[in-house]
Amino acid sequence: MATYGVAEAKNNFTHLLDRVQSGEKITITRHGKPIAEMNPPPKRTLEQRRAAQAYFAERRKAQKPLPMSAVELLHMDDEPER
Known part of the structure; x- marks a missing residue:
């Protein structure tokens, strides 16, 4: 090293x-x-990379949707407080 x-x-x-x-x-x-x-990135086989991709895709599907869109979320700061 x-x-x-x-x-x-x-x-x-x-x-x-x-x-x-x-x-x-x-x-x-x-x-x-x-x-x-x-450090160099870990060397993964194509099979390992596909398995990781599938794992994260499943996690993303399992997440509950947000109650508002990303645009609405960004515009929340633009609204004056009441």
């Missing part, structure tokens, strides 16, 4: 993203103390 200070990471951000994309973990430090980690 590579370690970079904040300023160096900022100056090399695109390069660090390329390294993370290829599977490397990067730690960002400030004053020598770790403050962030850049």
Whole structure:
């Protein structure tokens, strides 16, 4: 795992993203103390991605509808209080 200070990471951000994309973990430090980690996304099979998508679709269907539309919800702040 590579370690970079904040300023160096900022100056090399695109390069660090390329390294993370290829599977490397990067730690960002400030004053020598770790403050962030850049990790590659977990590798999932097509079957796992489809299962996750189906799970979230089912959860969305199970939610109760809101009593008002999104537009009505946004316009609530526009109405004067009584």
